[in-house]
Amino acid sequence: xxxxxxxxxxxxxxxxxxxxxxxxxxxxxxxxxxxxxxxxxxxxxxxxxxxxxxxxxxxxxxxxxxxxxxxxxxxxxxxxxxxxxxxxxxxxxxxxxxxxxxxxxxxxxxxxxxxxxxxxxxxxxxxxxxxxxxxxxxxxxxxxxxxxxxxxxxxxxxxxxxxxxxxxxxxxxxxxxxxxxxxxxxxxxxxxxxxxxxxxxxxxxxxxxxxxxxxxxxxxxxxxxxxxxxxxxxxxxxxxxxxxxxxxxxxxxxxxxxxxxxxxxxxxxxxxxxxxxxxxxxxxxxxxxxxxxxxxxxxx
Amino acid sequence: xxxxxxxxxxxxxxxxxxxxxxxxxxxxxxxxxxxxxxxxxxxxxxxxxxxxxxxxxxxxxxxxxxxxxxxxxxxxxxxxxxxxxxxxxxxxxxxxxxxxxxxxxxxxxxxxxxxxxxxxxxxxxxxxxxxxxxxxxxxxxxxxxxxxxxxxxxxxxxxxxxxxxxxxxxxxxxxxxxxxxxxxxxxxxxxxxxxxxxxxxxxxxxxxxxxxxxxxxxxxxxxxxxxxxxxxxxxxxxxxxxxxxxxxxxxxxxxxxxxxxxxxxxxxxxxxxxxxx
Numbered sequence: 118x119x120x121x122x123x124x125x126x127x128x129x130x131x132x133x134x135x136x137x138x139x140x141x142x143x144x145x146x147x148x149x150x151x152x153x154x155x156x157x158x159x160x161x162x163x164x165x166x167x168x169x170x171x172x173x174x175x176x177x178x179x180x181x182x183x184x185x186x187x188x189x190x191x192x193x194x195x196x197x198x199x200x201x202x203x204x205x206x207x208x209x210x211x212x213x214x215x216x217x218x219x220x221x222x223x224x225x226x227x228x229x230x231x232x233x234x235x236x237x238x239x240x241x242x243x244x245x246x247x248x249x250x251x252x253x254x255x256x257x258x259x260x261x262x263x264x265x266x267x268x269x270x271x272x273x274x275x276x277x278x279x280x281x282x283x284x285x286x287x288x289x290x291x292x293x294x295x296x297x298x299x300x301x302x303x304x305x306x307x308x309x310x311x312x313x314x315x316x317x318x319x320x321x322x323x324x325x326x327x328x329x330x331x332x333x334x335x336x337x338x339x340x341x342x343x344x345x346x347x348x349x350x351x352x353x354x355x356x357x358x359x360x361x362x363x364x365x366x367x368x369x370x371x372x373x374x375x376x377x378x379x380x381x382x383x384x385x386x387x388x389x390x391x392x393x394x395x396x397x398x399x400x401x402x403x404x405x406x407x408x409x410x411x412x413x414x415x416x417x
Numbered sequence: 418x419x420x421x422x423x424x425x426x427x428x429x430x431x432x433x434x435x436x437x438x439x440x441x442x443x444x445x446x447x448x449x450x451x452x453x454x455x456x457x458x459x460x461x462x463x464x465x466x467x468x469x470x471x472x473x474x475x476x477x478x479x480x481x482x483x484x485x486x487x488x489x490x491x492x493x494x495x496x497x498x499x500x501x502x503x504x505x506x507x508x509x510x511x512x513x514x515x516x517x518x519x520x521x522x523x524x525x526x527x528x529x530x531x532x533x534x535x536x537x538x539x540x541x542x543x544x545x546x547x548x549x550x551x552x553x554x555x556x557x558x559x560x561x562x563x564x565x566x567x568x569x570x571x572x573x574x575x576x577x578x579x580x581x582x583x584x585x586x587x588x589x590x591x592x593x594x595x596x597x598x599x600x601x602x603x604x605x606x607x608x609x610x611x612x613x614x615x616x617x618x619x620x621x622x623x624x625x626x627x628x629x630x631x632x633x634x635x636x637x638x639x640x641x642x643x644x645x646x647x648x649x650x651x652x653x654x655x656x657x658x659x660x661x662x663x664x665x666x667x668x669x670x671x672x673x674x675x676x677x678x679x680x681x682x683x684x685x686x687x688x689x690x691x692x693x694x
Contacts, residue, residue: 150601157505160498164524167535167569170545174538182538183548223431230428234421242428244682245435251622251678252671253630255647259654259667260442267445283438286431315423344528346633351654364530368637372537380531387526395519 168384175377182372192378202379204357208274212359213343216281221335223282224289229323231290232297249287257284258351265352272354280352281342288341289334296330297323329398336394340387443671450665460660468665477649481669484645487560487635488628491567492575495624496617498568499575504609507583508591518580525573533566533637558640566634571627575620582616583609615684622681626674646670 174182178189196202231242249257261280262272270276300323308318324331346361353362360383367376452463471477506517524532539545540556547553556562590612594604632647646666653663 153501153505153509156501160502161520164521164569167532167539168524168527170538171531171535182541182543183545223434226427227431230424230426230431234424234428236425242432243686245432245440247682247685248678249435249439251626251681253627253647253674255630255632255650256443256446256667256671257439259650259663260446261438262654263445263449263660263664264438264442279438283434286435290431315420340526344526346528346530361528361530364528364534368530368534368537372534372541372543376531376534377538380528380534383531384527387528388523391523391526 171377172381172384174374175381177374177377180374182374192374193382195375196378196382199375201357202360202363205360205363206382208357209343209359209361212274212278212281212349213339215278216285216342217335217339219278220282220285220338221289221331224286224334225293225327225331227286228290228293228297229319232294233302246287246290249284250291254284254345254347255351258348261348262351272352274354274357276352276354277349277359280348281345284348285338285342288338289331292334292337293327293330296327300326332397333394336390336397340390340394343390344383344387446664446671447668449661450668452661452664454659454661458658460664463661468662469669471662472665472669477666480644480649481646483643484629484647484670485673487564487567487643487645488625490564491571491628492621492624494564494568495572495575495620499572499620500579500617503576503579503583507580508588514584518577521576521580522573529570529633530637532569533633536562536566536569536638557638558643560639560643563634563639563643563645566638567628567631570631570634571624574623574627575617578616578619578623579613580616582613586612615688618684619681622677625677629674630670 170182173185175192176188176190177185178187178191227246231239231246236242258280261276261283265272265276265279304326305318305322308322309315313321344361345359346365349359349362350365353359360379364376364379367373448462449460450468451465452461453465453467455461472481502521506514506521510517537544537557540562541547542553542555542557546556586609590608591604594608599607629645630647632645632651635643635645635648636651650663650666650670653659653666657663
């Protein structure tokens with residue numbers, strides 16, 4: 118068989134090394150099961166159909182969800198002219214921005230400390246870091262609500278931000294730590310041997326190398342916070358409520374085209390944010406893609 | 418030593434934050450679940466077991482069991498749907514691999530409520546499908562609607578780890594299976610499946626945990642007969658105003674899920690060690 122030819126080992130030209138990192142022999146067409154292809158196609162169809170429906174009917178000129186009767190922006194006008202909804206939108210953006218800034222800072226520092234410090238309780242720290250990622254949101258939401266009422270903190274946008282930061286720190290730390298683990302600590306040592314202080318080394322050597330991961334993680338947190346419903350639901354005050362909480366109350370009264378417009382708008386924000394998270398690390402002049410950074414892999 | 422102090426100083430704010438805003442609240446949750454409410458409905462700390470007895474009472478036990486049943490059905494469907502898709506992308510995706518996997522992930526960044534709502538628009542009584550069929554099929558308010566909503570909500574958590582496992586697997590192993598006269602099924606059964614089992618198990622936990630605690634799908638796509646423990650908890654906090662009972666239900670759920678979490682975290686730690694070695 119020809120697979121032996123692609124076995125890595127002999128150092129080839131640079132281009133060859135890049136392509137040969139994962140020697141996948143080109144799939145031959147008779148190898149490709151028709152069934153899998155059709156299955157995957159149907160999967161993507163079902164995956165996107167409901168979303169496409171929401172987007173399409175957000176531009177419908179009538180209330181109907183069955184007939185598209187013509188293009189119109191009236192549901193978007195409804196959305197933006199409604200003062201309460203506008204306040205909610207602004208609140209959601211504020212929450213997401215604040216969460217992004219604080220969680221990215223804390224999470225990055227935590228990642229650095231976890232990788233570089235040798236502490237006795239690092240196992241416990243690791244658990245404290247990873248458990249929030251696998252805890253159902255309702256558990257975290259209920260406990261946050263209990264904490265805020267016990268310490269007498271009135272529910273408001275502040276409590277939402279506090280709750281959002283809590284679940285976001287772990288995402289940032291995991292993404293940044295994966296990146297940090299692939300850095301050679303010798304480079305930092307070299308900088309310090311050359312007279313840089315520890316802080317200078319961190320700022321001039323470590324941080325620049327971490328930028329793609331930090332940017333990607335920050336944008337991921339923005340998207341997660343902007344979209345979050347459950348944590349916000351348990352920690353929100355009366356008004357203004359973030360957009361997803363608003364949508365929740367509205368859906369329970371039935372399907373209205375305005376929700377299509379809000380949903381399409383939120384979807385656009387999320388897609389742009391995630392698109393940036395994938396593209397920005399590339400634009401910052403790195404070879405790796407943001408997708409790989411987010412998935413914690415070296416080559417993606 | 419100095420370096421130590423610098424690193425610890427950096428990790429301290431984040432670690433303290435998680436301790437005070439994640440670990441401590443879980444402690445409060447546990448403490449309140451032993452409490453009771455006074456005549457005004459205010460939660461009072463106590464040392465009673467009433468709330469836990471009530472949670473396993475014949476009125477509420479079926480809801481707990483239903484949540485586990487729905488979540489298990491969701492996991493099984495996610496494997497059945499997710500594995501072939503991950504396989505196709507990882508093995509036959511070629512240069513479109515990254516694009517395809519990004520397309521899988523993309524819908525999961527659309528707000529979960531909006532995605533669930535989209536299914537109401539599709540399958541509701543006045544939805545698109547009933548319009549096209551020109552009849553009135555009742556899709557919603559059934560157990561399958563809720564399970565379908567959960568699958569649609571969490572499928573990406575299954576596909577990503579399976580995809581990662583398949584992507585890491587050396588294609589030569591499959592070739593070897595074929596060279597040794599294994600048919601496609603045998604090659605899958607004895608080579609590919611065992612190799613990707615850790616990915617399937619990771620996906621299982623990542624889907625099961627949020628599915629058990631979900632209350633959006635049951636509320637929007639189901640009726641009271643499909644209510645899950647999440648709905649019950651939410652009711653205790655917002656409608657019934659019985660916080661200690663809500664806390665007890667949450668504690669019971671968390672205790673049950675903790676077993677799964679520990680298994681998952683240990684597997685993840687082992688994998689990290691192997692990757693480092």
